[in-house]
Amino acid sequence: MKKKKFKIALAQIKIEQKNIEKNCKKIFERIEEAAKENVDIICFPELATIxxxxxxxxxxxxxxxxxxxxxxxLQEKAKLFKIHILVGYLESKTTKKSKDFYNSCIFIDDEGEILANARKVYLWKKEKTKFKAGDKFIVKDTKFGKIGILLCYDLEFSEPARIECLKGAEIIFVPSLWSLNAENRWHIDLAANSLFNLLFIAGCNTVGDSCCGKSKIVEPDGTTLIEASGTKEELLLATIDLAKLDEIRNKIPYLSDFKSDTFSIEALKKY
Structure with a gap:
């Protein structure tokens, strides 16, 4: 049975550039910290491993x-601490013809099973020279409702969140590496996508290296539930109440009034 209330954590960390060992150690430590707080789902930033x-x-x-x-x-920790984990990481895929890399997010459930591996669809500027783009916007049905995943720049287009909304998403996690120069867009994009699709959005950012921090959880009406600092590492904790999602969707009729023929069915099938 779906839990209407659950606790989530956003692990706002400083990523050590190219230091996989140190970053992984920090990720495992934050998972243990979250477990002590009885967290159900923990999310880390984009490319948190490297x-x-x-x-x-x-x-x-x-x-x-x-x-x-x-x-x-990660699978061992998830099973040991009975916690769902989302981590942005560097995915590699080697074939006979090539060695490809993706900017991805792994989603593991509290039994240690891999629920999803989301690949960033919209690549920012020079990312196109390093990574291959994903081709799916993923929503998974869990004991905590339907969970969607977007990665950083995916959030800057209206279609990805709408596609995940139409797939039934109730909360979308957004692992990110969001810059100080674009901080105003961080706040606007999180709030706008949340409001237009009447769902929770949890944006997990990093600090340092010209990133703006400010990890935050936004409620389905676009208001901020909780927000981290702009400079410090922290474990941002909040309880999500899906009853609030139902309440807001009853008050604001965006989804019931949405004209589905204005949106391509082919896009839904493809992505």
């Missing part, structure tokens, strides 16, 4: 198995 500055040449020189142990340990 950071943003890795070059194309450095990517190609990474060992084949650099992710295997990390994913396995």
């Amino acid at each position: 950071g943003y500055t890795i070059t194309t040449d450095e990517l190609q020189n990474l060992p084949e198995d650099f992710n295997n142990t990390f994913i396995e340990k």
Whole structure:
């Protein structure tokens, strides 16, 4: 049976550029901290394992198995602490023809099973030279309702959140590496996507390296439930009450008044 109330944590951390070992250690420590707070779901920022500055040449020189142990340990932690985990990470996929990389988010349930692996669809500027784009906007049915995942720049387009809304999403997690220069857009994009689709949005950002922090959880009417600082690492905790989602959707008729013929059915099928 779906839980109407559950506790989530956004792990706003400073990512050590290209230091996989140190970042993974920090991720595991935050998971244990969240477990002590009886958190049901914890989310980490985009590329939390390696950071943003890795070059194309450095990517190609990474060992084949650099992710295997990390994913396995995440699964162990999820099962041990009975916690759902979302982590933005660098995904590699090697074939006979190529070695490709994706800016991805792994979603693991409290039994240690991988529920989803979301790949960033909209790549920002030079990301296009390093990563392959994803081609799906993912929504998974869980004991905490239907959960969607977007990665950073995906949030800056109206269609991804709307597609996930039409797929039934009740809360969307957004692992991000959002810059200080674009902080105003961070607040606007989170609030607008939340309000227009009448759902919860949890944006998990990083601090340092010109990122703006301010991880936050936005309610279905676009108001801020809780917000982190702009400079400090912290574990942002909040209780999500899905009854509030129903209440707001009854008050604001955006979804019931939405004209579905204005939105491409082909887009829903494709993405």
